[in-house]
Amino acid sequence: MSPTTDAAASTEVEAAETEAATKNLVFVAAERLFALHGFQNVSVRDITAAAGVNLASVNYHFGSKDALLFDIFKRRTAELNRERAKMLHEANDRNTGSPPVREILAALLTPPLRWLAPDHERRISLQFLIRARSEGTDEIRQVLKTDVSHLRRFSDALLRARPDLSPEDVYWRLHFTLGMLHNNRFAEFDRLNVLSEGQTSESDVVALLERMLAFAEAGFKG
Amino acid sequence: MSPTTDAAASTEVEAAETEAATKNLVFVAAERLFALHGFQNVSVRDITAAAGVNLASVNYHFGSKDALLFDIFKRRTAELNRERAKMLHEANDRNTGSPPVREILAALLTPPLRWLAPDHERRISLQFLIRARSEGTDEIRQVLKTDVSHLRRFSDALLRARPDLSPEDVYWRLHFTLGMLHNNRFAEFDRLNVLSEGQTSESDVVALLERMLAFAEAGFKG
DNA sequence: GCCAAATTCGAACGGCCGTAAGACTTCCCC
DNA sequence: GGGGAAGTCTTACGGCCGTTCGAATTTGGC
Numbered sequence: 225m226s227p228t229t230d231a232a233a234s235t236e237v238e239a240a241e242t243e244a245a246t247k248n249l250v251f252v253a254a255e256r257l258f259a260l261h262g263f264q265n266v267s268v269r270d271i272t273a274a275a276g277v278n279l280a281s282v283n284y285h286f287g288s289k290d291a292l293l294f295d296i297f298k299r300r301t302a303e304l305n306r307e308r309a310k311m312l313h314e315a316n317d318r319n320t321g322s323p324p325v326r327e328i329l330a331a332l333l334t335p336p337l338r339w340l341a342p343d344h345e346r347r348i349s350l351q352f353l354i355r356a357r358s359e360g361t362d363e364i365r366q367v368l369k370t371d372v373s374h375l376r377r378f379s380d381a382l383l384r385a386r387p388d389l390s391p392e393d394v395y396w397r398l399h400f401t402l403g404m405l406h407n408n409r410f411a412e413f414d415r416l417n418v419l420s421e422g423q424t425s426e427s428d429v430v431a432l433l434e435r436m437l438a439f440a441e442a443g444f445k446g
Numbered sequence: 447m448s449p450t451t452d453a454a455a456s457t458e459v460e461a462a463e464t465e466a467a468t469k470n471l472v473f474v475a476a477e478r479l480f481a482l483h484g485f486q487n488v489s490v491r492d493i494t495a496a497a498g499v500n501l502a503s504v505n506y507h508f509g510s511k512d513a514l515l516f517d518i519f520k521r522r523t524a525e526l527n528r529e530r531a532k533m534l535h536e537a538n539d540r541n542t543g544s545p546p547v548r549e550i551l552a553a554l555l556t557p558p559l560r561w562l563a564p565d566h567e568r569r570i571s572l573q574f575l576i577r578a579r580s581e582g583t584d585e586i587r588q589v590l591k592t593d594v595s596h597l598r599r600f601s602d603a604l605l606r607a608r609p610d611l612s613p614e615d616v617y618w619r620l621h622f623t624l625g626m627l628h629n630n631r632f633a634e635f636d637r638l639n640v641l642s643e644g645q646t647s648e649s650d651v652v653a654l655l656e657r658m659l660a661f662a663e664a665g666f667k668g
Numbered sequence: 669g670c671c672a673a674a675t676t677c678g679a680a681c682g683g684c685c686g687t688a689a690g691a692c693t694t695c696c697c698c
Numbered sequence: 699g700g701g702g703a704a705g706t707c708t709t710a711c712g713g714c715c716g717t718t719c720g721a722a723t724t725t726g727g728c
């Protein structure tokens with residue numbers, strides 16, 4: 225930012241995320257590059273060049289490249305989980321007793337699929353999260369393995385909705401449902417378009433959510 | 447192999463794969479390391495050290511590290527697709543008219559899940575394939591996107607089994623089913639064990655196949 | 669047993685990487 | 699407006715990377 229500290233500059237509408245300027249520039253540029261090309265294929269120099277900041281900024285503001293990745297992962301995961309928890313909570317309020325399976329699954333799948341919409345502000349964040357889940361550092365993988373408190377909310381809810389199922393049944397079906405979700409990166413959509421010879425114009429994420437919900441709910445019905 | 451060219455050495459049961467000795471050592475070591483640690487995290491030096499061969503072997507026998515990866519990918523993909531095609535063919539023979547959905551899905555899922563068995567010779571190959579699918583080079587991703595002839599066999603079969611479904615329905619549900627499958631790397635199993643607090647002793651792949659088939663079949667029933 | 673081709677080997681090259689050190693600038697509070 | 703903290707900049711270090719080259723060695727046909 226140029227040294228013009230005019231008071232008029234405060235009229236900019238750039239939302240709340242403006243704590244340290246360059247720290248945020250790095251954060252956003254890194255998230256985008258990681259999401260598009262993968263962690264290992266993006267260098268610190270790529271990030272700082274894209275952000276228009278100095279090379280040393282990453283290590284100054286985040287400590288290391290690994291720590292930067294972990295920072296992005298933690299923040300976006302927290303955001304996504306917050307939206308999911310809110311929807312699950314609302315489903316609980318809407319229903320006396322346990323919500324039906326479909327509403328529980330909707331609370332799990334709707335937030336990430338909303339993010340996936342072409343014009344959504346968090347579209348790149350979801351791509352980042354999906355990638356970080358499989359390509360991330362050992363630290364990230366450790367968190368995914370050990371911190372299951374978030375998922376437990378959903379498995380508990382599903383167990384209450386379907387007390388006839390064994391916990392193992394619920395865990396596996398939840399696992400399958402998440403597999404369906406995590407498979408939705410860009411390339412796969414393309415494959416779909418090739419398979420269907422372009423007959424489908426379904427970049428419409430709402431329709432995709434409906435398909436996924438129907439499939440997963442049927443899987444739980446069995 | 448030591449220079450003992452005894453005729454008795456031919457009694458070894460090492461199957462067919464013995465064309466160039468070191469070329470195969472490199473192939474096997476690279477597949478294992480790529481599967482366990484990812485393409486980017488394994489150096490040519492790691493591979494040749496694990497294989498017990500000279501550093502230059504990779505470039506001499508395969509041309510480059512990328513070409514080595516692509517070579518492994520091509521061979522293992524062909525093997526897997528061959529087994530799937532065989533099962534689909536047998537399902538066609540078993541049934542007059544079109545095979546039921548379950549048998550088609552079984553032809554798709556059984557081979558990779560068989561490979562996943564703890565003592566199976568191709569266990570590491572499947573981990574490699576799952577990893578290459580998401581972390582591979584642009585060349586691999588290009589093949590996955592454009593070469594859909596293999597998957598088309600299955601979508602065609604499913605369309606014949608369920609002529610009431612639109613092609614789009616079939617494509618998406620097939621996509622979901624593959625997502626369930628591709629999500630089965632090692633780490634995820636661990637998460638399952640944590641979630642279920644160790645109550646499940648289900649490293650049994652047969653039971654996993656049954657669960658996946660039931661879930662996917664139900665998804666297609668809807 | 670010889671020769672040419674195929675393979676293996678040791679060594680090194682150029683390049684990009686993450687990170688750190690130190691000088692310099694900006695900001696803010698007293 | 700002086701001074702210390704916070705941030706930015708330039709520069710470079712050490713290290714690992716994929717690949718290559720020419721020499722040494724092994725192999726296979728005659």
